Amino acid sequence: MRLAGKKVLITGSGVRLGRAMALAIAQAGGDLVLHYNRSRQPAEELEAEIQAIGGQASLVQANLADPESTAQLIIQVSHLAPLYALVNSAAIFNPLDLPSTTLEAWEQHFRVNLTAPFLLSQSFPSLIDPDGQGRIVNILDWRALRPSNDHFPYTISKAALAALTRSLAVALAPNITVNGLAFGAILPPSDGAAMDNILDDVPAGRWANLEEVGEALLFLLDGPTYITGEIIHLDGGRHLI
Numbered sequence: 345m346r347l348a349g350k351k352v353l354i355t356g357s358g359v360r361l362g363r364a365m366a367l368a369i370a371q372a373g374g375d376l377v378l379h380y381n382r383s384r385q386p387a388e389e390l391e392a393e394i395q396a397i398g399g400q401a402s403l404v405q406a407n408l409a410d411p412e413s414t415a416q417l418i419i420q421v422s423h424l425a426p427l428y429a430l431v432n433s434a435a436i437f438n439p440l441d442l443p444s445t446t447l448e449a450w451e452q453h454f455r456v457n458l459t460a461p462f463l464l465s466q467s468f469p470s471l472i473d474p475d476g477q478g479r480i481v482n483i484l485d486w487r488a489l490r491p492s493n494d495h496f497p498y499t500i501s502k503a504a505l506a507a508l509t510r511s512l513a514v515a516l517a518p519n520i521t522v523n524g525l526a527f528g529a530i531l532p533p534s535d536g537a538a539m540d541n542i543l544d545d546v547p548a549g550r551w552a553n554l555e556e557v558g559e560a561l562l563f564l565l566d567g568p569t570y571i572t573g574e575i576i577h578l579d580g581g582r583h584l585i
Contacts, residue, residue, distance in 0.1 A: 345373030346566045351427050352376055353471075355408065355460070356434025358383030360531055361483070361557060363390055365431060368558025369565070370399035377424050379404050379417065379434065408434055408460035409452050418467045425471045429479040429565050432461035432505075437498050450497045457501035458508065465512050469520065477519055481564050482509045484526040484575060486583040506575060513573030521572040523564045528579025530557060548580030 352369050356362040358380040366376055367390070376394060378401050380387035387403055394401040402424055406417035421427070435457045440449055465480055472478040487495065488502040506524060513522040529542055530552040543549060560578050564571070577583050 346562060347372040347374030347428070350374050350429065351424070352429040352431060352565070353379065353404075353421055353427055353464075354431040354433055355379040355464070356381075358387035358390060361527065361554075362433040364554040364557055365433060365561050366390060366401075367394070368561055369431075370394040370397060370401070371558075372562055372566070373399075374428075374565075375399065376401040377404060377421060377427070378402065379406060381405065381407050381434070408456045409436075411455065411459060411463065414460050414463050418464065418471075421471060426473040426476070427468070427471045427478070428473075428476070429481065430464055430468050430471075431481045431483065431561070432464060433483045434460065435483065435498070435502075437495060439494070440496050440498075441493050442496050445496050453497035453501045454504070457498065458504050461505060462508060465508075465516070465522070469516065472520070477569060478516075478521075479565050480512065480516070480520060480522040481561060482506075482522070482524045484509070484524045486526050486528045486577055486579040488524075488526055489575070490583055509575065510573045517572060521564075521569055523572060524575035525560055525564065526575050526577045526579060526583070527557070528552065528577070528582040530554070530578070545585045546580040546582050547584065550580065552578055552580065 352374050354366050357366045357378040378387055391401045404420045407413040482505055485502045487499045488506045491499045491503050509524040
């Protein structure tokens with residue numbers, strides 16, 4: 345029970361990797377604040393699953409594409425404080441190249457993938473126990489350090505989040521660590537992209553499993569506080585090719 349008695353806010357927790365990470369935290373004894381936007385039913389099902397294994401979870405709703413809604417989320421969470429950790433997992437991932445990226449799509453990706461993590465991280469010191477330590481983990485992508493033209497606004501917003509991760513590590517030291525997890529081939533793409541040859545450039549030659557996702561996250565939530573400003577790639581070496 346590595347996180348027993350510690351409360352973690354995780355954004356985008358209703359589905360996919362957010363859900364898997366929330367379950368890993370619950371299985372480690374942590375209490376959850378589960379954020380969702382439109383995935384109310386999956387979030388409620390996750391809440392029930394966590395409670396069924398003896399965990400505690402609270403649901404909070406916000407549209408992270410709207411800064412005012414994000415501000416309301418911070419107010420909701422303040423009533424559930426103190427927090428121990430924040431996991432910025434929510435993201436949008438649209439298959440847009442440079443010519444097809446509209447200004448609206450660009451701004452939406454940045455509001456969800458960068459501005460919301462910034463606002464939540466900025467408020468995080470006021471949400472933790474004043475005498476305690478805090479952790480922030482930003483969920484990135486191997487593309488963040490190897491930008492290309494596919495998923496253009498997503499990739500650039502995640503690259504900016506990687507820079508924010510490092511800057512926050514300095515700004516919030518010494519009581520709060522800030523690190524990133526950069527994922528590769530873990531779940532089939534949510535945008536329905538073709539699956540053919542997806543492992544050709546993965547040195548490990550396989551998909552990750554969700555247990556590995558949970559272990560990597562728990563390391564950053566419960567590991568040495570002397571690690572901050574780091575980005576761990578859970579991508580089977582994909583970022584090296």
